[in-house]
Amino acid sequence: MWQANPDVLATDLDGELVLMHPGRSEMFSLNPSGRLIWQALPQTGAALADLLAERYGLSPEQALTDVTAALDALHGRDLVRPA
Numbered sequence: 001m002w003q004a005n006p007d008v009l010a011t012d013l014d015g016e017l018v019l020m021h022p023g024r025s026e027m028f029s030l031n032p033s034g035r036l037i038w039q040a041l042p043q044t045g046a047a048l049a050d051l052l053a054e055r056y057g058l059s060p061e062q063a064l065t066d067v068t069a070a071l072d073a074l075h076g077r078d079l080v081r082p083a
Contacts, residue, residue, distance in 0.1 A: 001083040002071055003042035008079050010038065019079055028077065037070055042083055045071060 004010075009020040017035040019028045030038055036055060037048050045067055053063035074080040 001042055001044050002048070002080050003083045004038065005079055005081055021078060024078065026077070028079065033066065034070055034074075037067060038074075041080065 005021070007022060009022065011018050011020075017030045017038060019030065019038070020026070021028075033052060033056065036051065040048055040051055043051075045064070048071075049060065049064040049067040052058060052067055053060055056063075058066065071080060075082075
């Protein structure tokens, strides 16, 4: 199970989801698939992959690869945490 870091601020800026980590004074912009993942949290990686596969017509394997990469990137920046 993955969850958003509760310290991270998220805002919609002209249709773009922007995340701000106040402790790191950094801002991040998410693409549409990243936005979908973020807005579905908290959730398991498998459930997020199912959501991505359904939305974008990906194979289950590709969706899981993409979700894993996205979660790894977000986790590396302390934007999401394993629950």
